[in-house]
Amino acid sequence: MTVAADPSSVPTSPIRTDVLIVGAGPVGLFAAFEAGVIGLTCQIVDILGRVGGQCIELYPDKPIYDIPAIPSCTSRELVERLLAQCKPFDVPIHLEQRVDTVEQRDDGRWTVRTQRGLVFDVAAILLAAGNGAFVPQKLGLPEAVPLEKRHVHYSVPRLADFADKNVVVAGGGDSALDWALALRKVARRVTLVHRRAGFSAADSSVELMRRAVEAGEMDFIVGAIAALDVEDGALRSLTLRQIDGETQLEAEHLIALYGLVADLGPIAQWGLKIHGGRIDVDTSNYESSRPGIFAVGDIANYPNKQKLILSGFHEASLALRKAYAYAYPDKKRVHVHSSYDTKLAEKIGAAG
Ligand SMILES: Cc1cc2nc3c(=O)[nH]c(=O)nc-3n(C[C@H](O)[C@H](O)[C@H](O)COP(=O)(O)OP(=O)(O)OC[C@H]3O[C@@H](n4cnc5c(N)ncnc54)[C@H](O)[C@@H]3O)c2cc1C
Numbered sequence: 001m002t003v004a005a006d007p008s009s010v011p012t013s014p015i016r017t018d019v020l021i022v023g024a025g026p027v028g029l030f031a032a033f034e035a036g037v038i039g040l041t042c043q044i045v046d047i048l049g050r051v052g053g054q055c056i057e058l059y060p061d062k063p064i065y066d067i068p069a070i071p072s073c074t075s076r077e078l079v080e081r082l083l084a085q086c087k088p089f090d091v092p093i094h095l096e097q098r099v100d101t102v103e104q105r106d107d108g109r110w111t112v113r114t115q116r117g118l119v120f121d122v123a124a125i126l127l128a129a130g131n132g133a134f135v136p137q138k139l140g141l142p143e144a145v146p147l148e149k150r151h152v153h154y155s156v157p158r159l160a161d162f163a164d165k166n167v168v169v170a171g172g173g174d175s176a177l178d179w180a181l182a183l184r185k186v187a188r189r190v191t192l193v194h195r196r197a198g199f200s201a202a203d204s205s206v207e208l209m210r211r212a213v214e215a216g217e218m219d220f221i222v223g224a225i226a227a228l229d230v231e232d233g234a235l236r237s238l239t240l241r242q243i244d245g246e247t248q249l250e251a252e253h254l255i256a257l258y259g260l261v262a263d264l265g266p267i268a269q270w271g272l273k274i275h276g277g278r279i280d281v282d283t284s285n286y287e288s289s290r291p292g293i294f295a296v297g298d299i300a301n302y303p304n305k306q307k308l309i310l311s312g313f314h315e316a317s318l319a320l321r322k323a324y325a326y327a328y329p330d331k332k333r334v335h336v337h338s339s340y341d342t343k344l345a346e347k348i349g350a351a352g
Helices: 026-037 053-057 075-089 142-147 174-183 203-214 265-269 309-327 342-351
Strands: 015-022 042-046 092-095 099-104 110-114 119-127 133-136 166-170 189-194 219-222 224-231 234-242 245-250 253-256 260-263 278-280 293-295
Touching: 015 026, 015 309, 026 042, 026 053, 026 075, 026 309, 042 119, 053 075, 075 342, 099 265, 119 309, 142 224, 142 253, 166 174, 174 189, 174 203, 203 219, 219 234, 224 253, 234 253, 293 309
Parallel strands: 015 042, 015 119, 042 092, 119 293, 166 189, 166 253, 189 219
Antiparallel strands: 099 110, 110 119, 133 260, 224 234, 234 245
């Protein structure tokens, strides 16, 4: 697996491959391995800056017990194992790329574009997009909208942007604590604001934060952000609602790290049959209502669908066998026993 280092560098000509896998969650990663086994080339895109989908974003340290032949592992370990499994096929993975548009050409192949200008020329598309693209949960305050990216932020692209600034970090999860701790080294002042004294972050981060507060390196306040006080288009302070009333907190920058929410986004406009935010598929091959576009994993909808990693693996395996027919229409059938090939065994053995 090769991670495209710079998501902003755009190749001049379309990237041609057999299958575009949308989503680097557990199902997309396993699909990359399966594609390699049956002789399909593929590339992966994911809107997030790292692989692993829900396993990494929502529950990295939770044990998983229902993966065949792995009695127990954390979901972080599962993602590491899936990456190791598809390593022999050296699949390029493009992070921070959301697929936006799709168009079928006269020759039957697809042109897929991402929001940052990547263009793919593919025989089939495998949507392993989970519940859709994860996007940050935003503040529900209208005055925050015009301040976005200038004074109100939902991620921290560069620590240096906050050098010598008065920064408030809002949230109680790993991202909020980790960034508050990192920012205290560059910002003039960092205040962590969370609506309660308990956190969902790792115990070690909570302990570090408490020690930093005791040492006077940062502040922590329990409260909810009720309003932003804006002057001349710039953030001046926040109104915090606390148990005993409201207070003002000076801030030049607010970084709200409230976690991620899922949104099907542009895929909903692709003309696919969709029910309850998921894509209807034919369970004999997990093809959607548009032949050549497949949906596997949590994004697939069919009677008795189970949102389990195991189910997604099975779906991807069948979908790719049908995708093979689009990529190689002249070949009668997939070489299903290719895992007995000496070449394949050597490849997997060499990488393992
Ligand atoms: C708390 C919790 C515990 C769970 N425990 C278990 C368990 O023990 N066992 C089990 O089997 N299952 C478990 N699950 C369910 C399991 O995590 C999901 O079934 C699994 O993650 C689905 O994998 P996926 O690859 O289909 O989707 P996801 O993991 O959701 O990955 C989809 C990826 O697609 C990307 N994406 C979406 N849209 C786009 C787009 N337009 N462009 C680019 N990228 C896009 C997303 O950013 C994401 O990275 C659990 C779920 C939760 C929430």
